[in-house]
Each structure stands twice: as C-alpha cells, then as structure tokens.
Amino acid sequence: MDISKKYNFKESEEKWRKYWEDEKIFAFEENSEKQIFSVDTPPPYASADHLHHGHIMSYAQAEFIVRYKRMRGFNVFYPMGFDDNGLPTERFVEKKYNIDKSKISKKEFIELCLKETEISSQTYKKLWSSLGVSVDWSRTYSTISPLATKVSQGSLIDLYKKKALYQKEAPVLWCPSCQTALAQADLEDKEEESKINYINFKGEDGSNLTIATTRPELLPACVALYINPTDKRYKNLIGKMAKVPLFDYSVPIKSSEKVDVNFGTGIMMVCTWGDKEDLEKWQLDNLDTRPLILENGKLGELAGKYQGLDLRDAREKIIDDLKKDGFLGKQEDITHFLNVHERCSTPVEFVNSKQWFIKISTPELKEKWLEMGKKIKWYPEDKFKILEMWVNSLKWDWCISRQRYYGVPLPIWYCEECSEPIFADEKDLPVNPIKDKPPVDKCPKCGSNNIKPEEDVMDTWATSSCTQFLIRELVESKKDKERLYPPVVRPNAFEIIRTWDFYSIVRSFYQFNDIPFENLMISGWGLGQDGKKLSKRLKNYTPPEEVISEYGADSFRYWATGAGLGQNLRFSLDEIQKGKKTTTKLWNAFKFLSMQIEDFDLNKVKAFKDASLDYSDNWIIEELNSTIRLATTEFEKYEFAKARNYIDDFFWSKFTDRYLEFVKYRLYGDDIESKIAAQWTLYKVFLAILKLFAPIMPFVTEEIYQSGFRDIEGYKSIHISNWPDKLYLENNQKKDLAEFNIVLDLIDEIKRYKSENNLSIGAELENYQLEKIKPNIDVFGDFIKKVMRIKNLSS
RNA sequence: GGGCAUGUAGCUCAGGUGGUAGAGCGUUUCGUUGACAUCGAAGAGGUCAGAGGUUCAAGUCCUCUCAUGCCCACCA
Numbered sequence: 099m100d101i102s103k104k105y106n107f108k109e110s111e112e113k114w115r116k117y118w119e120d121e122k123i124f125a126f127e128e129n130s131e132k133q134i135f136s137v138d139t140p141p142p143y144a145s146a147d148h149l150h151h152g153h154i155m156s157y158a159q160a161e162f163i164v165r166y167k168r169m170r171g172f173n174v175f176y177p178m179g180f181d182d183n184g185l186p187t188e189r190f191v192e193k194k195y196n197i198d199k200s201k202i203s204k205k206e207f208i209e210l211c212l213k214e215t216e217i218s219s220q221t222y223k224k225l226w227s228s229l230g231v232s233v234d235w236s237r238t239y240s241t242i243s244p245l246a247t248k249v250s251q252g253s254l255i256d257l258y259k260k261k262a263l264y265q266k267e268a269p270v271l272w273c274p275s276c277q278t279a280l281a282q283a284d285l286e287d288k289e290e291e292s293k294i295n296y297i298n299f300k301g302e303d304g305s306n307l308t309i310a311t312t313r314p315e316l317l318p319a320c321v322a323l324y325i326n327p328t329d330k331r332y333k334n335l336i337g338k339m340a341k342v343p344l345f346d347y348s349v350p351i352k353s354s355e356k357v358d359v360n361f362g363t364g365i366m367m368v369c370t371w372g373d374k375e376d377l378e379k380w381q382l383d384n385l386d387t388r389p390l391i392l393e394n395g396k397l398g399e400l401a402g403k404y405q406g407l408d409l410r411d412a413r414e415k416i417i418d419d420l421k422k423d424g425f426l427g428k429q430e431d432i433t434h435f436l437n438v439h440e441r442c443s444t445p446v447e448f449v450n451s452k453q454w455f456i457k458i459s460t461p462e463l464k465e466k467w468l469e470m471g472k473k474i475k476w477y478p479e480d481k482f483k484i485l486e487m488w489v490n491s492l493k494w495d496w497c498i499s500r501q502r503y504y505g506v507p508l509p510i511w512y513c514e515e516c517s518e519p520i521f522a523d524e525k526d527l528p529v530n531p532i533k534d535k536p537p538v539d540k541c542p543k544c545g546s547n548n549i550k551p552e553e554d555v556m557d558t559w560a561t562s563s564c565t566q567f568l569i570r571e572l573v574e575s576k577k578d579k580e581r582l583y584p585p586v587v588r589p590n591a592f593e594i595i596r597t598w599d600f601y602s603i604v605r606s607f608y609q610f611n612d613i614p615f616e617n618l619m620i621s622g623w624g625l626g627q628d629g630k631k632l633s634k635r636l637k638n639y640t641p642p643e644e645v646i647s648e649y650g651a652d653s654f655r656y657w658a659t660g661a662g663l664g665q666n667l668r669f670s671l672d673e674i675q676k677g678k679k680t681t682t683k684l685w686n687a688f689k690f691l692s693m694q695i696e697d698f699d700l701n702k703v704k705a706f707k708d709a710s711l712d713y714s715d716n717w718i719i720e721e722l723n724s725t726i727r728l729a730t731t732e733f734e735k736y737e738f739a740k741a742r743n744y745i746d747d748f749f750w751s752k753f754t755d756r757y758l759e760f761v762k763y764r765l766y767g768d769d770i771e772s773k774i775a776a777q778w779t780l781y782k783v784f785l786a787i788l789k790l791f792a793p794i795m796p797f798v799t800e801e802i803y804q805s806g807f808r809d810i811e812g813y814k815s816i817h818i819s820n821w822p823d824k825l826y827l828e829n830n831q832k833k834d835l836a837e838f839n840i841v842l843d844l845i846d847e848i849k850r851y852k853s854e855n856n857l858s859i860g861a862e863l864e865n866y867q868l869e870k871i872k873p874n875i876d877v878f879g880d881f882i883k884k885v886m887r888i889k890n891l892s893s
Numbered sequence: 894g895g896g897c898a899u900g901u902a903g904c905u906c907a908g909g910u911g912g913u914a915g916a917g918c919g920u921u922u923c924g925u926u927g928a929c930a931u932c933g934a935a936g937a938g939g940u941c942a943g944a945g946g947u948u949c950a951a952g953u954c955c956u957c958u959c960a961u962g963c964c965c966a967c968c969a
Contacts, residue, residue: 104931287965294968311969324969361968368969375969434968483897487965592963629962660906665898666962670905672918675931682931690928743907747916755933766927846934853935858924 105685107650107678111797114804115227123815124168124232126175128575135172137164138566138585138615139233140598141179141241142222144215145190149225150632150639151654151669152591152624158658159621160589161231162738165793168232169821175582177237177569180222182215183505184241184558185276185441190214191504204503211504215240225643230651230796232817237572241561242506247528249568250561251509253609254498255521257456262608263498265519267452269371270497271437274395274409275444278501279453281557282494283597286440289433294362296427297420299323300341307332307340307351308427310362312434314420315413318345318400319369319390324379326357329364343425344416345402352383371448374493391447393501409447454508454554455495458604464489470603473613477736478663481592481620488596496604498560505555507531513541514548563601566614588615591623592664619736622666629668639669652795653677659742659794680746681798684791687754688802691784694765695777710771713838713881714760715779716827720835721752722783723824729790730821738794745790753787756842763884785811786822840873841882847871848886860887868893 118124139160142153168174191197191211199207219240226233239246257263271280292312299307309323320342325332339348356375357366368376370388379385392398397405397412404412420426436445457463467489476482499508507530509522522529523537531551540547570582584606590598599618606614625631626638645654656677661667711719725748732741761776785807792799796817803816813819848866852859866888868875873882879891 309969313969358968366969373969375967432968435966480897484964487896491965596964662907668905670918672905676917679931683929686929686931688928693928740907743916751916754929758928759933762927849934853923856923859934860925 103689105682105798105801107652107681107797108647110801111228111230111651114797114800115230117800118232118815118817119227119235121814122236123818124174124176124234125236126177126234126573127173128573128578130173132171132173134175134578134581134586135164135167136175136569136582136585136587137177138569138588139176139178140588140590140594141181141239141562141565144180144182144187144218147218148634149221149642150624151642151645151657152632154229154642154645154654155624155658155661155667156589156591156621157226157231158229158655159738160587160619161229162655162659162793163587163589163619163733163736165232165796165817166733166738166821168817169789169792169819171820174232174234175237175569175573175585176233177239177572178223178226178231178233178235179238179565179569180215180219180240181558181562182211182219182240182242183246183555183561185278185500185502185505186558187211187215188502188504189276189441208504212242215242228643228646228651230655232796237569239568239572241558242504244528245571246561246564246568247506249571250506250556250564251522251527251529252524253564253567253605254556254560255509255524257605257608258521260608262457263454264457265452265454267450269377269448269450270453271494272393272447272449272451273439273442273444274391274393274447275442276439276502277393279449279451279497279499280439280446281497281559282492283496283559283600284440284557285437285446287435288438288443288445290436292432292434294430294432295417295420296363296429297343297367298425298427299343301335302338302340307335307365308363309365309367310430311367312432313369313372313413314416315397315404315409316367316369316372316390317342317416318397318402318404319372319388320345320349320367321370321380321386321388322349322368322383323351324354324357324366324368325351326355326359326364327353328355329357329359331364344419344423349386352379354379371450373448377448387450389450391449393449393451395444395447453497454499454510455497456560456604456608458496459492459494464492466607467600467603470607470613474603474615475617477617477619481595481618481664484592484595485600488600496557496601498557499554500557502555505558506561508552508554508556510552511536511549512552513544513546514550515546516541516544518543519552520549559597559601562598563605566602566606567609583610584613585615587617587619589619589621591621593623595620617736620664622661622664625666625668627669627671645674649674649678650681650797652681652797655794655796656680656742659739662739663736677795680749680791681795683750683754684788684795684798684802687758687784688806690758691780692806695781710775711779711827712772712775713833713835713841713878714757715775716833717835717838717842718752718757718760718779718783719825719827721748722786725752726786726790726822726824733793742794745787745794749787749791753783757783760881760885782825786825788816789819789822792816837874837877840871841878844868844871844873844882845886848882848888863888865890865892 164174164176188211191214195210254263273280294310294312295314296308296310297314299309301307323340325336335351336353338351340351341348368379370390371377388400390398390400395409397407399405401412404415407415417426438445468486471482471485509527509529511520511531518541520536520538526537532553536549541549566585567583570579573579573582602614606612628638630636630638632639653674657670657673660673725744728744729741761780764772764776788799788803800816811819849859852861868891872893875891875893883891
C-alpha cells in the first residue's frame, strides 16, 4: 500500500467534500422505510460578512449529532435554509450601498436585497461545506422564496380563521429610526447616562408642584399627575388640577398606589405614552390622549414652537426654556436602562397605529406556551428556564406587521369603505397584494368595489417561525411530508429561544395543536480568545475560512467539541492544534497498521478464532467495548463533548501509548498464530476508533477508511457505514483482566525505573527484581519481558 | 431588585447517586533512529472562591458571603 508520509489535510478535505457531494452521500432517501432523523436547522441571516467561529461552533456541534445518527442507520433529513427577508437584510443593504431611501425606488431596493442575499447564501454554502457540514444541498430554502411565502401566508390565514390573528389600532412599540412597528422580542436593553429633571408645575392655588422626570421633552404630552394616596404631603391635591409649565394647560391630579413615594418628589408625570406605566394609567383611568411623537421620531403639532424637532434636540431646548423661565429645579445624574431596537440600538417609542397581532399574552395562553415547552425535550434541561422567564415577562401580543419593504407580504386587502380586511384565497398563494388581484371584486361586508392592498410585510420571525412545517415541503413524497412533522431536533444557540423557538411553539400550537419539534439542542456562544463576546467592532476573531485553510476543518471541528451543551467556548489555537495533532496521530497509526497488516488476509480473518487472542488483545477489546458504550450513551444525550473525551482517552492512552507497544514484538516475531491475532485485533479496534471519531473529524477518518478499510467493509463512505458495535468475545475465551491490570501496573513501574535510571524505554535490562507488584510470572513473564525488553525477571 | 450560570494545578476545563483530587496545554528532567519530534516516560505544581452547617467522611449536600458572566424587571 502506498501511504504518503504526511497527512495532507488540504488535499484530502477538498477531495472528500467533492466526493460526498458528487456521490450524494448525505441525500435524504424519500419513500424509505428507515427511521427518519430530521433536523430543523437555523436559517442564518443573509449578511454573511459577519461569520465567525461562533457560527462554526454551533453548526459543527449540531452536525456531530447528525453524523452520529446517520451512522446509527437513520434516514437523515438535513436541509438548509437562509433567512434573507426582513429588516436585518434591509439594514445590511442600506449600509453596504450607502442608500438614501428617499432616492431609490422600492423595486430597485428589493432587487439589491435579493442580489445580496444570493451572494450571501453562496458564501454560507461555501463555508458550511468546507467545514464538512453534512447538509443535503439539494434541499434548501430561503425565507423570501415563493415556497416560504406560501407556507407563512397560508399559516397566517389559518390563524385568522382561528381568531388568533387580529388587527387593532393602539399604541405600539415603534422604532423611529426604522420607522416600523416592533414586537417585544425585538427589544434589548441599553444602559444610558441621563438626568432626572425636577420641574415645577403650578397648582390651582399658585403653589409649586414639583415632578421629577428623565423625559422633559414629553411635557406637551402630559395628561395627568399622579400621587400615592398614602402620601401625606400631597393628599389634599388629589382631584385638583395643575398647570403644565411652558405649555400652559391644565391636567388633573390623580392617585395611584403604584406611585413610589420615595422616587423623585413623589409626584409622577404621566404623558401620552412615555413608557408602559403611562400606557397602563392611560387605559385604566381613561386619560386624555395627546399624541406627540411622530412616526419619524420628531415632535408633532402639540409641541408648539418645538414642532419638528428630534426628541433629543427638543429635550435640550425645553430644558433651556424651563431654566430661563424658572421652572427647572435641580438636576440629578442617573444611570438607567432604555429599551432599544436590537437591530439599530435606537430607543423605542410608543406610537399609535393600526397593526396586526397574534394573541400570545393572556395568562391562559402563557400557560399553554409553557405546557408546550415542557413537552419538548431540552438539551440541556436547565435552558427551559430561559423560555419560562421570557413567557412570564410577555406584556403584549405579538405585533407581526412591519412597515418595511423587503419581506413576505401580508396576504391581505381592505375595503376602502368599511375597512373590512379581505384575506387571500389559499389556492392563490403566494400572493403579493400590491401586484396581485384580490380574491373578490366586492367587499363581502358592504359590497363596495373599492378595494386596496395591504402594503406592510411580516416580521421576519413570522416567516421563520414556520420552518418546522416549511422544511417538509422540500420533499415530494406525501408520506414523507407527514413523517417529517414534527422535526426530531432543532439545534440553536440560546439567544434565539425567546424568538425563533418561542414563536415556533406559538405557530405550531395554533396550526396543529402540537409541539414544533421533539428535541431542542442548545449551544452556547463562541467567545473570543479574550473570553469576550465576539464582535466585529472589537475584531476579536479570525475569519473562519482562514482557520480552516491553515489548520483544516477537522481541527476546527475538534475545537468545537470543547464545550458542553449550552456552554460558551473560548476560541483557542491550542485546542485547534490539538485537533490537528489528533488527525496526524490517526494518520500515523494508520501508517503503522497498514505496514503491519500488509499481509493481512481477509480469508484468514474470517477463519480466525478468538481463542488465540492473548491477554493484551482481550484487554484492548474490553477497553474498546466500554469506550463504545460510554461514547454512545453520551452521543444519545447530545453530549458530544463527553463522548469525545472518552474516545480521545481510549485512542491516545490505551490504544497508541500502550497497545501498539504491546503488539510490536508479536508482529515482528514468527509466531504466526499470535501475529494473526494481533493483526485481527489491530484491524478491528482501529476501524472502531475511526468510526468513533468520524462524526467529529469526518475528513481524516474518511481518507483512512477509503484507503484501508472500504475494500474490506464495502461501504461507499465511512459516514454511511455502521456505528461500531461491541466486539463480541465468547465468554469461555474471555480472560480475567484483573490479573492483567497488575501487569499494567508493573509495566508502569518498570518504565519509572528506567526513567529514574536515565535509561531509554527500549533499553535492554539484564534483570528486573519484582518487589511490590507481582503478577503471575508463569502466565505473563514472557509478555512482560518482551514488551519491556528484560532478559530475566526475578522475584 | 429578581433569576440562571460559573468560580477546581500557571492557562483552558473534566470531575452520576458524598469515601484519600484528574486531563490537555505550559513547565522541569530524561528518552526516542521500524507508525508518530504533530512522539514517549517521569516529576514539580491544588487550604477544589470564602465562612458556617449536616455527616464517621464534602470539590460533591444545606445556608450565607464574595467575584464574574448572562437573562428579566425597573425609578417615572
């Protein structure tokens, strides 16, 4: 056999990548009787310029399990999607082309978005396949595609029929920068340094009523003052009026137990929707409505001379004027958290507008979400808490309409006369109301023929929360479509539990009264070498393709086994280096084997009786069996990290460090029977090792399998071969290994002796005196002498 | 303010159901010419964050404290 001296990962990885694709090794078999293992993998966001080892880690980790399952004989369904619609893509395109939205047509803009998403999905595909992700590339989808549009529009119509979708005009979370409505899940926290301003209102008797606020720009939207009824200082004020400074109009003074007596002055200003507290009081007490903030984040008419100013500018001007007119008391520094839009970090506002919502926030529904969540098996279990906390903190229904361009259109038209919504006919899907005709000529309610299209698009999560029933549309077979729901596993990082996973639970519940997937495998984040969160700004990562080209995909994947389920993992060149060492070690072991089993004869192997196995053969086989058992148990629990530890330990410390040394004298010797037994054991054990490593390091294991084992085993690829079984030894031929363990201890002792005496491990000893450790010399004497090169053992 | 993690050798981390601390990397010494210097052997290195408790016995269980990370809420 011609085995190259060094393992060339570049050549090898390229070769097998192509082979797998050409030979369709990872293709899902339709209409097969085999049990299905289906994976609903996260469709990554379109902008591929931010790819880092966090992505590598989480996709690799999921993939270890997929490859393992494939070797367990499952018919693996592993499609890939690209989440290209929606705000993230729009912002990416805006930034990349430096777009001024007022100077570009909607059509041109969407075309740019489509173009970019195409480029990005190619970048992804290239990276994923160079990493060896065993996706069936003949089954892909994008969330802007007609298929995804059809599925998500159909689902929405279904929800409307089930009265889970409704339209309402109400104050809604709004991003003044993106100029669209948002959902609670689109928010994140941002710490901000600000000031609490003490501002004097005038009471009916002309006295000063001082309030404290961080948002003085909302003064013209003030609709009431609130006082805690137990607050003795102000008790007599309740029911009276107060005059707003600068704007000179009166507002009522009301009472609420929710007012914190100790905050500020104990008098609270309530405006037309500065925050959710304002909203509650507005609803509860039927307060006046003074809408101030416009959709573009500027102040409206009510602001008087401040009209048209940005919120920030208005704040400054108003403070100046308050100061000038003597309405401003002290100012205190404060650090507080603002809700900002996670895509652009702009503080959100409440703006009154008409939007579509999916019901999610009633106490009964919250119960339902948790009940569904509990039916899903979580890996690791404790991450269920994240869902629980999120569900418990839900305050509003899910607003799914977005005033944007690049997204899946809402399949709705309206009657101009009576505002009745008219939903598309399911047989017409997908539809784009702006281009397509409505399903009816006349409004079914009032008969008007004045019908206009909805122009809004859906929240991106409104489409991606359907992937669990979208992916099955990628197969033809009706029977398989049914078998593919729900998917067996969804692998994703923990930060999208509250969005992707949660929304999917909602959608599947409404649609099928079922869970969206059976198992949820949560990965952590890949962190920078510095232990910090990866960020493009900090530049604390190396582009993954550079790591792959320098160290190889197998080594990179090896690093990704370093963190347990749900745990974060630092980037570490040392760990990647260790992966590389493992590939080299596997290669070298193979080189040794292929020399030693060159005269390996399959017929002899078939005729082989394990009676001629000696103690060391028995020992390594038993160690292997226990490694297989442990690794399999861990893989079944998705604990790839633990599985890898067992495999590593067996390969390095049992197989190469010990067993290979034990067999050399037999391989070089002339006892044919013993030599064949050693060859047989080497062959069987090493093949099992390859298979154990195959899910983690698919390239090097494939290379070795193809050059040394395929001809004998017959599978087209190690990755569709069978997962190793225990090597079965007839009981009566099994040797008592307790005795052999004493031999192992003795060998350690002799090694220590040689080391302490500055002798090489291979140095020949005339005599070795047995002291504490005394194995049975009659049985093991010969073995010990040959392995440790000792002429005489005396006791 | 509430919650969830984490805190074990210089570094990165393993350590079911409590019983004399482990690995890899690093470091020191020695060795390696029939697979492998991408190697092997041996050694040094730990009051297992701290305090208290339960127990014959605690890294492992309980309570509290401290530090770090994340999530949720929040002062109008």
